[in-house]
Amino acid sequence: MSFLLPLGLLALLALPIIVLLHFLRERRRRVPVPSLLLWENLPRRVDGERSRRLPITLLLLLHLLIAALLGVALGGPQIAGALTPDARHTAIILDTSTSMAAIDGGASRFEQARQRARAIVTSAPPGDRITLITAGPRAQIVASGEDPFLINAALDRLQPGGVGTAINEALTLAEAALDPQFSRRIVVLTDSALPPQPARDVIVPVEWTTIGSNVPNRAIIAFASRPWGGRLQVYARVANYDTALFNGTLRVFSGNQVVAEERVAIAPDGETEISWTLTGVFEALRAEIDGRDALPQDDVAYLSVSQGRPILALLVSNEPAALRRALEVIPGVTVTVTTPTAYATAPERAAADLTIFDRFLPDAWPQGSTLAIAPPPGSSLLNVALETRQLGPGAPLQQRGGMLEGIGFGGVIFGAVRMVETPSWAEVQLSSDNLPLILRGRVDNHEIAVWTFSLDNSNLTTRLAFPLMVARTVRDLAPPPLPQAVRAGEPLVIRPDPRATALQLRGPANQQITAPAASVVTLDTLTEPGLYRVEEQRSAATVLAGVVGVNAGAAIESNLRPQSAPPFRAPGSDPGSATGRHMFDLWPWLALAALLALALEWAYVLRRR
Amino acid sequence: MWFRNIFSPKRQAALPPLFNEAFLRRMERLSLQAQRTLRGRPTGGAHLSHRLLPTSIFSDHRPYSIGDDYRYVDWNVYAHQDALFVKLGEIEQDVNIHLLIDVSRSMTWGSPPKLRAAQLLAGTLGYLALAHNDRLYVAPFSATVQRGFGPAHGKSRLIEMLRFIEQVQPGGETNLGVVLEEYARRHPQGGLLVICSDLLAPEGLEAGLRAYAPPIWQVLVIHLLDPGELNPERLGPIELEDVETGTLLPLIVDDETLAHYRRNLAAWQRSIESACGKRGAACARVLSTWPLERQIIPYLRARQILT
Numbered sequence: 001m002s003f004l005l006p007l008g009l010l011a012l013l014a015l016p017i018i019v020l021l022h023f024l025r026e027r028r029r030r031v032p033v034p035s036l037l038l039w040e041n042l043p044r045r046v047d048g049e050r051s052r053r054l055p056i057t058l059l060l061l062l063h064l065l066i067a068a069l070l071g072v073a074l075g076g077p078q079i080a081g082a083l084t085p086d087a088r089h090t091a092i093i094l095d096t097s098t099s100m101a102a103i104d105g106g107a108s109r110f111e112q113a114r115q116r117a118r119a120i121v122t123s124a125p126p127g128d129r130i131t132l133i134t135a136g137p138r139a140q141i142v143a144s145g146e147d148p149f150l151i152n153a154a155l156d157r158l159q160p161g162g163v164g165t166a167i168n169e170a171l172t173l174a175e176a177a178l179d180p181q182f183s184r185r186i187v188v189l190t191d192s193a194l195p196p197q198p199a200r201d202v203i204v205p206v207e208w209t210t211i212g213s214n215v216p217n218r219a220i221i222a223f224a225s226r227p228w229g230g231r232l233q234v235y236a237r238v239a240n241y242d243t244a245l246f247n248g249t250l251r252v253f254s255g256n257q258v259v260a261e262e263r264v265a266i267a268p269d270g271e272t273e274i275s276w277t278l279t280g281v282f283e284a285l286r287a288e289i290d291g292r293d294a295l296p297q298d299d300v301a302y303l304s305v306s307q308g309r310p311i312l313a314l315l316v317s318n319e320p321a322a323l324r325r326a327l328e329v330i331p332g333v334t335v336t337v338t339t340p341t342a343y344a345t346a347p348e349r350a351a352a353d354l355t356i357f358d359r360f361l362p363d364a365w366p367q368g369s370t371l372a373i374a375p376p377p378g379s380s381l382l383n384v385a386l387e388t389r390q391l392g393p394g395a396p397l398q399q400r401g402g403m404l405e406g407i408g409f410g411g412v413i414f415g416a417v418r419m420v421e422t423p424s425w426a427e428v429q430l431s432s433d434n435l436p437l438i439l440r441g442r443v444d445n446h447e448i449a450v451w452t453f454s455l456d457n458s459n460l461t462t463r464l465a466f467p468l469m470v471a472r473t474v475r476d477l478a479p480p481p482l483p484q485a486v487r488a489g490e491p492l493v494i495r496p497d498p499r500a501t502a503l504q505l506r507g508p509a510n511q512q513i514t515a516p517a518a519s520v521v522t523l524d525t526l527t528e529p530g531l532y533r534v535e536e537q538r539s540a541a542t543v544l545a546g547v548v549g550v551n552a553g554a555a556i557e558s559n560l561r562p563q564s565a566p567p568f569r570a571p572g573s574d575p576g577s578a579t580g581r582h583m584f585d586l587w588p589w590l591a592l593a594a595l596l597a598l599a600l601e602w603a604y605v606l607r608r609r
Numbered sequence: 610m611w612f613r614n615i616f617s618p619k620r621q622a623a624l625p626p627l628f629n630e631a632f633l634r635r636m637e638r639l640s641l642q643a644q645r646t647l648r649g650r651p652t653g654g655a656h657l658s659h660r661l662l663p664t665s666i667f668s669d670h671r672p673y674s675i676g677d678d679y680r681y682v683d684w685n686v687y688a689h690q691d692a693l694f695v696k697l698g699e700i701e702q703d704v705n706i707h708l709l710i711d712v713s714r715s716m717t718w719g720s721p722p723k724l725r726a727a728q729l730l731a732g733t734l735g736y737l738a739l740a741h742n743d744r745l746y747v748a749p750f751s752a753t754v755q756r757g758f759g760p761a762h763g764k765s766r767l768i769e770m771l772r773f774i775e776q777v778q779p780g781g782e783t784n785l786g787v788v789l790e791e792y793a794r795r796h797p798q799g800g801l802l803v804i805c806s807d808l809l810a811p812e813g814l815e816a817g818l819r820a821y822a823p824p825i826w827q828v829l830v831i832h833l834l835d836p837g838e839l840n841p842e843r844l845g846p847i848e849l850e851d852v853e854t855g856t857l858l859p860l861i862v863d864d865e866t867l868a869h870y871r872r873n874l875a876a877w878q879r880s881i882e883s884a885c886g887k888r889g890a891a892c893a894r895v896l897s898t899w900p901l902e903r904q905i906i907p908y909l910r911a912r913q914i915l916t
Binding site for chain 2 (some may be wrong): 029030036040042505
């Protein structure tokens with residue numbers, strides 16, 4: 001017998017309390033007599049015998065029985081029922097990481113694992129339950145039930161892909177999904193190409209099945225680039241997971257054209273790094289090594305090169321010189337200047353990615369991002385007081401948030417500062433004695449920053465902090481460029497243009513993924529290596545088009561040597577799984593027995609009255 | 610239904626009415642045995658007196674003295690002896706009947722309560738008194754004498770007397786000595802005093818009876834007891850609670866304790882009999898469970914308290 005809630009057994013402490021109460025009650029049982037006249041001068045033997053003897057009455061026994069039954073019932077007792085070897089619940093954890101795609105013994109490891117899983121499903125007698133869990137970059141339950149066709153159909157749909165095997169998450173999912181009414185077990189089908197796993201406590205037996213053998217593999221485990229003086233520096237790292245020296249050729253393609261080539265010789269279990277400086281304009285690059293190994297997916301790496309997101313900045317100011325200089329030095333930023341009076345009719349108004357208002361505010365926030373400098377009072381967008389507050393040199397500054405991190409404001413005199421009431425949508429990034437200096441926030445899809453000080457009254461423009469502040473603010477307001485590449489299965493996080501309404505991805509096999517645009521879009525289904533074309537769309541028009549590479553090669557995935565299974569502790573702690581018995585709850589019967597005893601006690605008391 | 614049986618309040622067993630008319634009529638042929646030494650009024654009543662007064666019923670002579678009623682002159686003696694003699698004879702008188710009913714809380718103990726037996730006895734004796742033209746006084750008492758009934762004379766006061774007895778309320782502690790002394794001061798003319806009590810007072814009976822000396826007073830003590838007092842159960846470890854004072858006494862009531870109790874009980878009864886004997890009072894021990902007509906009345910007749 002086991003207890004689901006052992007803490008409930010504390011209720012058994014009522015037993016000594018009941019005994020004590022009966023003892024006290026017995027001590028204090030009073031019998032009225034007409035007078036004590038005749039009872040005086042009698043031998044008084046009171047304490048000795050009374051303290052030694054507890055009156056064993058039917059009432060006491062009934063009370064103890066009731067309290068014991070309820071106390072044990074509160075502990076949630078369970079008892080093993082009849083042996084039911086046929087009723088089993090098996091959780092199959094199937095490794096779906098990229099390494100499972102390796103060809104090993106004539107077939108891929110994943111196909112072998114799928115066959116084993118299918119054998120388990122097929123051999124399960126009627127009444128058995130199967131739960132299928134995939135362990136890729138994330139663990140996921142893909143099917144569960146007693147219908148083998150359902151499980152096999154789910155198995156057929158699975159494909160390997162993704163860097164990493166979330167084996168611990170999968171085990172936790174399995175333990176939670178297994179029904180304790182069944183005889184439980186977990187079957188792990190994996191190639192064991194995992195980093196060393198720590199010991200783990202499990203409550204059900206785990207059958208760890210390693211599929212595959214020690215096969216050699218070569219992989220491009222890193223591929224990156226950066227612009228360098230009008231040219232492009234390209235970097236690659238190649239690993240040789242073999243006991244023999246590897247000699248091969250690493251080629252870099254742009255489309256189908258080889259743009260770089262290098263002979264590599266990699267020592268056993270070694271790595272080598274190669275870099276090139278390329279001239280020309282490229283959209284994407286592809287690196288290939290003639291690995292001739294079991295896992296061709298990681299012999300290719302992809303890279304997006306032209307990832308810059310151009311920013312069209314519209315500067316609305318009567319004195320734009322300082323701001324213009326600071327904006328123009330930011331890579332990718334194109335500045336257009338207009339005056340506040342001409343802003344309403346400016347042709348760049350709709351296309352501007354970033355609008356900077358200097359001592360001016362329109363009636364509504366523009367479509368793109370906005371930087372408002374020294375907003376004037378009387379605007380419907382911000383609550384600005386008429387008066388200003390002078391902030392002299394040495395004023396204490398309080399900095400919060402990461403936008404201005406690392407920028408020194410020593411020696412900066414902010415001068416006359418507008419007293420702007422902090423809106424509910426904004427957070428203060430920089431302030432001085434509760435006077436906000438820089439605000440940052442979002443209204444709907446509009447990214448907004450507010451500088452409450454005027455550049456005319458400040459010496460900020462003569463300080464080094466000024467161009468840094470401008471560059472940081474612009475980068476924070478504008479959407480970041482797309483990443484060059486991500487690992488297979490790794491979440492791709494995109495902050496699209498605020499004017500975009502939809503996001504569309506087209507994969508290497510021409511598969512298409514569409515998602516509604518939001519402030520942040522996360523895609524975690526990119527498991528197939530290749531180049532993915534990303535388009536941010538607004539009303540069927542493309543706002544931004546770019547490319548993202550998805551690579552299968554990784555140091556934790558490309559080493560195909562099976563590792564030993566992680567040690568599992570105390571699988572026998574669950575008696576249900578050890579014996580293969582159904583567990584029956586006893587508390588309803590105990591509660592019923594307590595109720596009957598209570599009725600008996602009631603009848604007894606009524607009868608005694 | 611079962612739940613109605615469970616939740617319905619427990620019913621007290623209804624006691625029969627204290628008095629019924631047929632019983633009282635049967636009692637009418639009895640009378641209280643009053644001593645001749647008691648002083649009553651010769652205007653009525655059925656009790657013989659030791660005093661000899663001029664009367665038509667002859668039993669003795671005395672010489673005529675001025676003022677005697679000529680109707681009682683024995684003219685035959687005058688014819689023979691040429692001297693005037695007056696005929697003397699025994700007279701019948703009424704007496705004062707005093708019924709003292711103990712209504713202290715100890716009288717509520719027992720099944721049936723001892724107070725009920727006291728009420729029944731007092732009602733019966735009071736009926737006899739009224740039926741035989743005696744003057745009746747009824748007084749309940751506990752620590753002091755409470756407002757009483759009487760003097761009453763004649764059967765016309767019967768209903769009033771029975772209602773008074775029925776409505777006495779128990780309460781208070783027994784203070785027998787004080788009560789008896791106070792009552793004697795209030796009634797110096799004496800009479801037949803009947804005390805219905807369990808006498809559960811530590812002291813005071815003998816001192817109280819000192820004020821009721823014969824021949825003015827004739828005292829009858831009816832000692833009421835419950836069978837539970839004579840033979841208490843073997844209760845084990847308990848706390849005895851005095852129903853009058855609330856005093857608690859922890860005790861183990863086992864055979865040894867009960868033996869001591871019975872010894873105390875016997876000594877107590879002896880002390881009561883001794884006190885009554887010293888003061889010329891009759892004492893009758895009556896159990897509260899005895900049926901009145903079948904057991905108490907025959908017992909009192911056997912003790913010549915009733916005739």
